[in-house]
Amino acid sequence: MLTDDFGREVTGVRVSLxxxxxxxxxYCHNEGLGDTRGPMAPRDDEMDADDVVRFLEIxxxxxxxxxxxTGGEPMLRSDxxxxxxxxxxxxxxxxxxxxxxxxxxxxxxVEAGLQRVNISQDAMDPETFAAVTKSxxxxxxxxxxxxxxxxxxQPVKLNTVVFERTAGYVPEMVDHVAANxxxxxxLIEYMxxxxxxxxxxxxxERVHDWLAERAVAIETREMHDRTRYWIRAADDDAAESDGADGVAPESPDAIDGPAGMVEVVDPVENPTFCANCHRVRVTPDGRLTGCLNRTDDHRSMGAMTESEIREAFRTIVETRVPFxxxxxxxxxxxxxxxxxEYVDAPVSE
Known part of the structure; x- marks a missing residue:
């Protein structure tokens, strides 16, 4: 397993198709690339299936x-x-x-091998949803x-970006998940x-505080040091902390009865989040990057021969830096x- 200079093992890859x-x-930042979306037809430099698979085989x-x-919308790929x-x-x-x-x-x-899915749902009513998604x-x-x-x-994870237009729907989304x-x-922090x-x-932090008050268990996930809150539905008679003195236990195993899981993704100005990042990303045109927030560390895999893939991957891990x-x-x-120290770092190839 490859480890960067900050002791972070790379255990996952995020591939934008x-x-x-x-x-x-x-709110879209298009996997850190900015608003590069244009015509719905594939771009000439979009990786084909062979490109993607060669990388994943390595x-x-x-x-x-x-x-x-990920995408864009990955299901626009017919392949x-x-x-x-x-x-x-x-x-x-x-x-x-x-x-x-x-x-x-x-x-x-699922038959092909898909195991989990995240689905974006930013509101619980059609009007606000349309205003946020322009659809x-x-x-x-x-x-x-x-x-x-x-x-x-199952479980299907719903993604909600929390910002001015959607924050009011957080309680309703939490109750919806807790009841299903x-x-x-x-809950993803707006960037x-x-x-x-x-x-x-x-x-x-106000969202964290509110969730902590309702949680019947709280745990920390290794990926990005994310906090998970286990919450019962609002109409559940036992919808209160299961811990002594009103303090939620640290493990969901201590919960007596059903509860929904709510995870907060809070990367903005968060060194702890960055210090616990274990992913490398791939752009639609086959560039590797070690950080969502950076474009000056990209490494092209070119024609994606096996040797190029290995070298590019080693290089991007070696040069990863917590943002x-x-x-x-x-x-x-x-x-x-x-x-x-990074002002004169190499630019994209």
Whole structure:
């Protein structure tokens, strides 16, 4: 297993199969690439299935045990089932999607080898959903969630980006997941450093505090040091802390009865999050990057021969740097500035 200079093992890869999408979400940073979406036709430099599989056949050699397929919207790839089927069996396979294409395809994806799915759902009513996603696909997303559940992709994790327009729906989303055992919820902090509109950001610590008050158990996940809260539905007579003196236990194993899981992803200005990152990313055109927030560390895999893949992967792991706390450091006024050590770092190839 490869480890960077900061002791972080790389155990997973996140592969963006396309930057095309049938939504136009106002918060989208397109896997850190910015708003590069354009025509719905594939770009000439978009990796084909052979490109993706060549890469995935190599990474298990370095101890990587999971891959998450993302986009854009990965289900715009007509060859997605082929890519999943050809992914090496050593890798756990998951996908992030807006869910609109899951009806009619979820069962085939499961048969091909898909094991888990994240579905974006940012609100519990069609009007707000349409305003956030610039689409009228609210009902299609709900149908996609049902299709995933029916295909056996349980638990289905719902992704909600928490910012000014969606924060009011957090309690309703939490109750929805707590009342439905097949669902989990991932609350994702809005990232103004990638998308602009800093005025849309809310204090994610308030979300943590509110969840902690309702939690019947709290645990910490190794990936990014994320916090998970186990919460009972609001109408559950036992919807209160199971711990002594009102303190939630640290393990969900201590919970007596059903509870829903809510996980918070809070990367903004968070050195602890970055210090516990174990992923390498691949852009739709086959560039490796060690950090969502950076574009100056990209390494092209070119024609993706095996030797090029190995060399590019080793290099990107060797040059990985935690974004907050290392690449970005506190200035004298308490703000963030680029660490001088990385000002002259190599640019994208």
């Amino acid at each position: 396309t930057d095309r999408c049938n939504f136009d979400c106002v 990474v298990p050699e370095f101890g990587v045990d999971s891959v998450k397929f 997605l089932e082929e890519i999943v089927e050809r992914t090496p069996s050593e890798l756990e396979i998951s996908m992030t999607t807006n869910g609109t294409f899951l009806p009619g395809r979820a069962a085939d994806l 009228g696909a609210y009902d299609a997303v709900l149908a996609g969630v049902e299709a995933a559940l029916e295909a056996g992709l 055992p097949g669902l989990r919820l991932q 103004p450093e990638l998308t602009g509109h800093p005025e849309w950001r809310i204090d994610i 907050y706390g290392e690449y970005m450091v506190r200035d004298d006024d308490g703000g963030w500035e680029v660490n001088e």
